[in-house]
Amino acid sequence: MNLTLAGLFLASVAAPAPLSEDTLNAWHKSVSSAEADLTRSSFLQIDERPDCLRRVSAGQIESDPGAHGGMVSVPSGLVHHWVGTVFLPGVDTPEFLRIVQDYDSYAQIYRPSVVESKLISHTQDDFVYQLKMVESGFGLRSGFVGDFHVQYHQINENEGYSITEATRMVDLASNSMPEYVRGAVTIARYRHSNGGMYLEVETLTLSRDIPAAIKWMAAPMVKHFARQVMVDTLERLRTRVNQVHLIETARLAGGK
Numbered sequence: 001m002n003l004t005l006a007g008l009f010l011a012s013v014a015a016p017a018p019l020s021e022d023t024l025n026a027w028h029k030s031v032s033s034a035e036a037d038l039t040r041s042s043f044l045q046i047d048e049r050p051d052c053l054r055r056v057s058a059g060q061i062e063s064d065p066g067a068h069g070g071m072v073s074v075p076s077g078l079v080h081h082w083v084g085t086v087f088l089p090g091v092d093t094p095e096f097l098r099i100v101q102d103y104d105s106y107a108q109i110y111r112p113s114v115v116e117s118k119l120i121s122h123t124q125d126d127f128v129y130q131l132k133m134v135e136s137g138f139g140l141r142s143g144f145v146g147d148f149h150v151q152y153h154q155i156n157e158n159e160g161y162s163i164t165e166a167t168r169m170v171d172l173a174s175n176s177m178p179e180y181v182r183g184a185v186t187i188a189r190y191r192h193s194n195g196g197m198y199l200e201v202e203t204l205t206l207s208r209d210i211p212a213a214i215k216w217m218a219a220p221m222v223k224h225f226a227r228q229v230m231v232d233t234l235e236r237l238r239t240r241v242n243q244v245h246l247i248e249t250a251r252l253a254g255g256k
Contacts, residue, residue: 023182026074027206030081031185034066034204035163043159044189044200046085057194061086061238063230066202070223073209077182080205084230088241089196090249093158096190096197099244100162100237101152103129109240110233115143125152134172143172144181158192182206197241201234 046053046062056062065071066081088096106117106129116132127150134143150164166184169177183206191198 020076022075023077023206027077027079027183030072030074030079030204034081034185034187034202038161038187038189043155044085044191044198045083046198046200052085056085056087056198059087061231061234063227063234065223065227066204070226074206077209078207080203080207080226082203082226082230084201084203084234086199086201086234086238087194087196088199088238090245091197091241093160093190093192093197095245095248096192096199096241097152099241100188101127103127105240106131109236120147125154126150127152128167132172145170145172146184159190161187161189163187182208199234199237201230203230 042048046056052062062083062085064083066083070080070082072079072081091099103117103119107114110117113133114131115134116130118130120128120130122128128147129150130145130147132143132145146166147168148164149167150162152160152162154160164186169181169184171177183204185204187202189200189202
């Protein structure tokens with residue numbers, strides 16, 4: 001969710017380079033591969049990892065690198081690939097979807113990084129929304145406005161997924177495309193089971209490359225930072241879900 005946080009770190013270490021055709025082709029190949037994985041036999045990764053399933057069911061948030069240790073080198077860039085999983089107890093699919101599709105509330109859920117959020121358009125399972133993000137860190141202050149397009153697909157009564165793509169990103173300082181984050185796609189899988197929702201979030205972010213001279217030092221820091229951003233994002237969402245669920249439960253109890 002928080003592209004600005006990751007981007008600030010990359011901006012402090014990465015070398016500027018234009019997007020080449022080879023970069024874009026490699027990026028689209030990574031995204032296509034992730035989308036093709038939606039047809040895998042195990043809908044959630046934790047289906048094949050019983051120890052991870054037990055930890056998540058007990059309340060732990062998992063954050064793991066995707067392909068190639070979470071960082072894939074492409075021409076003049078990097079694809080950052082991470083997967084996070086969280087269990088949201090007590091909610092069913094309709095309540096979960098009402099919360100995650102309330103894009104006007106994202107500034108409340110993900111503050112202080114997200115300072116403004118609004119739904120632009122909505123047609124059935126197709127949404128377009130906008131986020132304004134501002135962050136300080138690593139000796140830098142930066143932010144951008146991004147437009148995001150998301151489509152939801154309900155597989156059955158208990159399972160579904162969404163694909164979100166950043167369609168436009170504008171740096172607040174330069175009024176042009178950000179130098180640090182060049183593309184972003186999120187695939188979210190969800191399942192109602194065990195009295196709640198299991199949510200798996202897979203993120204792919206295209207950034208500029210890190211100079212070879214410092215890559216050995218910067219790469220572990222980037223991975224650590226990406227892991228923490230995923231955990232913080234899912235924790236904020238879980239807090240929101242718990243708040244809304246408690247309010248709804250109290251309202252229904254009061255109406256009896």
